[in-house]
Amino acid sequence: MTAKTIMLQGTASNVGKSILATALCRIFAEDSYKVAPFKGWNMALNSYVTQDGGEIGTAQAIQAQAAQVEATVDMQPFLLKPKGDGKSQVIKHGRPLADLGLKEQDEDYRADALKTIKNSLNRLCQQFEIVVLEGAGSPAEINIKKQDLANMNVAKIRKSPVLLVADVDRGGALASVVGTIELLPPKEKKLVAGIILNKFRGDIELLKPGIDIIEEETGIPVLGVIPYFKDFRIPAEDSVALTQLTDQEAEIEIAVIRLPHISNFTDLEPFEQEPNTEVRYINQTDYLGEPDLIIIPGTKNTIDDLVYLKESGLAEQICTAAKNNIPIIGVCGGYQMLGQKIYDPEGTESNWEEIKGLGLLPIETNFSSNKLTFQAEAIIEGGGEFLTDLKESKVEGYEIHMGTSQLLNDNLPAFRIKKRGNDSVNIADGAVSEDGLILGTYLHGIFDNDTFRRNLINTLRQKRGLEPLDEEVKSLKEELESSYNKLADIVRENIDLEKLYEIIK
Template sequence: MSGGLLVAGTTSDAGKSVVTAGICRWLSRKGVSVAPFKAQNMSLNSFVTREGAEIGRAQAMQAQAARVEPSALMNPVLLKPGGEKSSQVVLMGKPVGEMSARGYHGGRQQALLDTVVGCLQELRGTYDAVICEGAGSPAEINLRRTDIVNMGIARAARFPVVVVGDIDRGGVFASFFGTTALLSAADQELVAGYLVNKFRGDVSLLEPGLDMLHGLTGRRTYGVLPFQHGLGIDEEDGLRVSLRGAVRESVVAPPVGDDVLRVAVCAVPLMSNFTDVDALAAEPGVVVRFVDRAEELADADLVVVPGTRGTVRALAWLRERGLADALARRAAEGRPVLGICGGFQVLGEHIEDEVESRAGSVAGLGLLPVRVRFDREKTLARPVGEALGERVEGYEIHHGVAEVVGGEAFLDGCRVGEVWGTHWHGSLESDAFRRRFLTEVARAAGRRFVPAPDTSFAALREDQLDLLGDLIEEHADTDALLGLIENGTPTGLPFIAPGAPS
């Protein structure tokens, strides 16, 4: 096999990441050497590869689905929002500066297109197949001339395109038709057909509509994927994540001990890598919820202050909402608090920031003996160490440099009483360490909670990826998808007017 495919979507969150990962896992099962690719990703959830490059966590997850090591080639452009109108641009895994949306789309696209096409060509020379994920919708006609992630990369690579639509939102037939009709004739030539996602009910009731869609567009539907609960894959995110009331509950098994353990995660602005708490939610008897009010911390056994792309902004937000005072009361009472990356920084005594917020000197919450200075160089690392007598692996993504001036050492951060802080993302995925940490939390909280002795976060993640592969294998026309990947888009597909100018 040799070839590729672009998975586009009628909208953001249509299911492109899930479908891309599912196709990667399905092909890997067949013995195909496959790699994921997303030319440009906008996300605050990122990962550090072994060579020290920062890429989107969704592409790292897709690489795991493909059973290959993630690399910067798989996500050459990453945009990390830092405000309403600007983002940090990460090129080939390294930050190259802040840029407004207008500035980003205003003149660098040809150079970026050359870079992403070069990355794609290198992947095609290494793997049997490359499964590309688009971004947003290919029918964003206002951005088509500067597009490097949807039809721009499909045209450059001559890849067939399958458009995914979320039927759970409604209007999927109009979305499929409208998405295709808004494309230029040259772009429409590459659109092979459609994939329905998140369907609930009897597929036979949907089939007349699929037949009518085929009659209207000349393009077939390559599968109807059922709505699947419990897909705990790493997510992309937008500029703001609104998680009030969102709860991630362990569904693996009932608690081992007599009590559950309640974890409250402060939903700070520009929250990054909130996937850090997924390993906690995977533990039987641990309930994780995201909160934004001080009273929601009252019954929490552990409060997590997560990473953020806006440390000073998050600090102000905590103070405005009374969460800062609530955290101080918890620390004084000996009730557990964990700060990760930006959350670790806000727990310190002092922040000097002329880089991220340019706010200068700012007083921290003073819960940890730490002084933070923001450096223009970003720390990107994959540290390995020990804490609580157990081996720990993690990854670091931060501009803030922490000077620890007291307390007990903890994962290159520190601990004072029951307040813990570290720059290490992903540390809770180390099973033995997570169990020891939760045992400490339960002791301090006075809970009769016992961590399950055999929970493997890596195994649970593999189960999730296998579930994605099952969705493709059982509900998509895999023979037809193989034909697309190997042979490209069928010729002679009709043009649907009105098309947008190319």
């Protein structure tokens, strides 16, 4: 089996390439093709753990779900996770390679990286019938074209036809399409087989003269005009998409600390499923107030973000909230911050060998260079208002962390991990404060567990004197499947699919 390929590139970042690639994965799967997503090089802080414990970007994991296949590290051979000061952690085939700056990346690994990308893509092409490639940024950034590991250098590996995507909602889309194509060298220009105008609002008749000009100027057909759409759930990958989850009839308010290096913020998106619940993101210029729940999310730099909390005054506000019996949950890096101390003797994260935490959970954390990445299954073991009613219940999630945390007393952990990947284990995870109102865990995706999430919301409602929600809990998995299908329907209706198949074949 040797797959056909199609690649989506954009006139700029955030034009909707990932969403359209997700749609194409679902469309091809619906049409009975064995399809896989691929992005050779990506920079993102939201990541996912594959079944074998490899770390890839969230977008390709979502696209694999839409394609109805298991995500693998070959679908994203290189992931860069920014750490600040021009440094990024480079993840190669799901495992940390090194922390590199931009100059080091140019000189030390890019030539070899392209070979790795080529090998991963070729392996996928032996396993699938269609591979949907996604670029990053723009292929016309002429100052960095030689170092580009995401766009035309990848397309040229298998001479993949390219669909150029532009965001009409931003304005200037028509000029950006013509300008992008004009800046491409002749051999790369020949690879551009179609144009997609994305996020269009308004009367299509008003756009048609512009489409005619694009086709006349470039000689490349416009395959579709995709309308601006919303109101269904596809997890976002980049923090640029981070928005308040507002509800005009909100009875429960969740305050999320927006850390400078926030990662895996998709942990918070499941609260969209809960009626009358609002999520508010807090930074140093905001007043924390008296929310029903505070969540400190994951971060790529626990120590730096802990210092930020202290210097901004948010640490003091969080500790005051704890004294006022406002519940607090920390996930991964947020969990580490809630502890007594963090030790980093090897300088894994920072120049701080030791730093005091917020002192709200009885744990200490030690950093090392060994990164733990697992899909995980656990049972609830701890007590307190949020866990007691669910003791021994199973939850699922995934771990991505560089440190390990130890309980300082005889309290039960919040959870006990029973499975990592395919291996049976017996590992304590998380902690609960003595009053049961403060909870921490390494399990990303904990709020994806429908029963756990609904019990949490109803406990908060009870504390406020509100009636519990009695309607059926919406399944996140079912909601995602519905969203993939809706997305595919919209794109199928607004793209020349017959022409697209001709291009692919």
